[in-house]
Amino acid sequence: MRDVAVIGVGMIQFGRRDEDSLMDMLAYASLKALDDAGLGDQSVDAVYVGNMGGGAIQHQSAIASSLVDRLSLLPAAAETVENGPASGGSAVKNGLLAVASGYYDTVLVVGGEKMRDLTGWRATDFVATMTHPTAEYIYGITLPGMAGMFTRLYMEKYGVTREMLVAVAIKNQDMGGLNPYAHVEMAITKEGIYDNPASIVNNPVVADPLHLYDACPVSDGAAALILCPLDKIKNPAKPSVVIAGFGQATDTQTLQEREDPTDLKAVTLAAQQAFERAKLKPSDIHVAELHDAFTILEIAESEHVGFFKKGEGGKAALAGKTKLGGQIPINVSGGLKARGHPVGGTGVAQVVDIVWQLRHELPKNRQVKNAQNGLTVNFGGFGNNVLAFVLRRVQQ
Amino acid sequence: MKKEIQIIAYKCKKCGKLHFPFHDRCLACKSRDFEQVRPAGNAKLLTFTRIYNLPWGFDQRYLTIGVAEFENGIRAMGQIAVDEKYDLKVGQVMEPTWAPVRYEYDEAVYGLVLQPLA
Numbered sequence: 001m002r003d004v005a006v007i008g009v010g011m012i013q014f015g016r017r018d019e020d021s022l023m024d025m026l027a028y029a030s031l032k033a034l035d036d037a038g039l040g041d042q043s044v045d046a047v048y049v050g051n052m053g054g055g056a057i058q059h060q061s062a063i064a065s066s067l068v069d070r071l072s073l074l075p076a077a078a079e080t081v082e083n084g085p086a087s088g089g090s091a092v093k094n095g096l097l098a099v100a101s102g103y104y105d106t107v108l109v110v111g112g113e114k115m116r117d118l119t120g121w122r123a124t125d126f127v128a129t130m131t132h133p134t135a136e137y138i139y140g141i142t143l144p145g146m147a148g149m150f151t152r153l154y155m156e157k158y159g160v161t162r163e164m165l166v167a168v169a170i171k172n173q174d175m176g177g178l179n180p181y182a183h184v185e186m187a188i189t190k191e192g193i194y195d196n197p198a199s200i201v202n203n204p205v206v207a208d209p210l211h212l213y214d215a216c217p218v219s220d221g222a223a224a225l226i227l228c229p230l231d232k233i234k235n236p237a238k239p240s241v242v243i244a245g246f247g248q249a250t251d252t253q254t255l256q257e258r259e260d261p262t263d264l265k266a267v268t269l270a271a272q273q274a275f276e277r278a279k280l281k282p283s284d285i286h287v288a289e290l291h292d293a294f295t296i297l298e299i300a301e302s303e304h305v306g307f308f309k310k311g312e313g314g315k316a317a318l319a320g321k322t323k324l325g326g327q328i329p330i331n332v333s334g335g336l337k338a339r340g341h342p343v344g345g346t347g348v349a350q351v352v353d354i355v356w357q358l359r360h361e362l363p364k365n366r367q368v369k370n371a372q373n374g375l376t377v378n379f380g381g382f383g384n385n386v387l388a389f390v391l392r393r394v395q396q
Numbered sequence: 397m398k399k400e401i402q403i404i405a406y407k408c409k410k411c412g413k414l415h416f417p418f419h420d421r422c423l424a425c426k427s428r429d430f431e432q433v434r435p436a437g438n439a440k441l442l443t444f445t446r447i448y449n450l451p452w453g454f455d456q457r458y459l460t461i462g463v464a465e466f467e468n469g470i471r472a473m474g475q476i477a478v479d480e481k482y483d484l485k486v487g488q489v490m491e492p493t494w495a496p497v498r499y500e501y502d503e504a505v506y507g508l509v510l511q512p513l514a
Binding site: 120121122124125128132134135136138139140141142144145148149150152153156204205206207208209210252254255256257261 | 415416417423442443444445446447448449450451452453454459461462463471472473474475486497498505507508
């Protein structure tokens with residue numbers, strides 16, 4: 001297997017992009033990544049597109065075939081990868097394996113989603129189609145609802161409090177306000193969303209015990225990267241970053257069939273595999289992008305990947321250990337909570353953000369000082385299909 | 397007339413693991429041999445949520461949904477028939493019923509509806 005480097009990255013601002021089609025967004029992010037890689041008018045060998053809803057939302061299938069045509073990348077191999085909210089991570093994995101195996105030398109990976117074409121009512125239903133059709137979906141369960149049930153259990157078992165969830169929300173929205181690619185640019189205060197009589201108006205319950213500011217927004221957006229073998233890079237213009245390890249694991253589709261529903265086994269396994277392949281451990285990681293579709297998930301994942309012991313993640317967030325400058329900065333981009341969550345794009349965007357961190361390209365107020373190793377976790381379904389990537393800056 | 401709970405769980409004949417919903421192979425031992433088991437008795441609430449941002453198909457203000465475990469160990473999701481002010485608790489024993497949980501093209505779709513024991 002060959003070492004695989006990320007030689008180009010690109011992202012467009014997430015949010016509500018009424019003026020752009022899904023294909024526009026995928027093309028814009030791809031062109032940015034091609035330019036960042038210095039490929040200019042060159043082509044690539046293969047394209048992997050992470051997308052969940054092109055068929056269901058835009059009534060457009062075979063997205064990858066359309067994209068290579070639009071970008072004049074013919075006759076590159078191309079396919080769309082659908083894996084729910086982990087579609088982006090799965091597209092990165094496919095690109096990684098394709099280059100590592102030696103089959104392809106230059107691969108474009110792009111992930112994106114256009115969700116704001118739907119009303120909130122329809123978007124909630126679209127995401128809920130990931131649940132089991134007869135054992136869950138028919139009841140009207142939503143992903144915030146799944147997270148609400150999970151949160152109640154996690155609070156009871158580990159003593160997580162609303163104040164801890166609020167600390168995550170404030171941290172990530174503070175960081176989103178500094179990120180030009182973020183969907184949510186509005187800073188929030190504890191008084192505004194938690195300990196004030198008006199907070200119930202500002203921050204209503206969406207899925208008890210979770211409130212509005214515990215959840216990520218519904219976003220449009222896209223992100224892209226270019227992969228190639230590390231040994232093909234000659235005189236790099238930018239510091240090289242490799243995907244040093246990846247892991248992927250699955251779990252039962254329904255929460256009810258997990259022996260302990262608070263145990264996110266797929267997160268633990270995916271992270272362990274990624275660390276083993278990278279020959280690194282959680283304490284070697286300097287920056288992480290975790291899948292905080294809900295604030296509770298950032299806390300739970302920070303424990304399951306090994307940054308903190310079970311029951312300590314919430315306390316760590318409250319103590320500021322996961323802020324920029326803290327013990328392990330998590331979601332410096334703003335995470336899904338503030339950067340946004342265009343479902344097929346998130347897994348790619350997480351990798352792009354870590355590449356920027358490891359290249360030391362971000363402004364001081366967002367850069368983790370001297371970051372050498374980073375982790376991403378892309379969480380599909382309600383933790384039933386999870387990908388983790390460990391990235392490493394190559395010492396020149 | 398009270399409708400029978402139409403949940404069928406699957407008990408592995410080799411290792412005894414109980415499954416709901418159906419799997420083609422046992423999650424514990426990979427066996428393909430199951431016996432059908434119906435839920436028995438009341439159900440203890442394991443967790444729940446009240447959802448205010450409902451999906452398409454639900455034209456109401458909120459829905460209360462939970463996961464409960466029947467007396468013979470079968471776990472299932474269901475709607476919970478309580479109003480917004482009802483103080484629901486984890487561990488509460490619920491009476492299972494089989495009732496409409498949504499409507500598709502004006503046709504009722506039946507499912508598990510849990511009610512607090514009187």
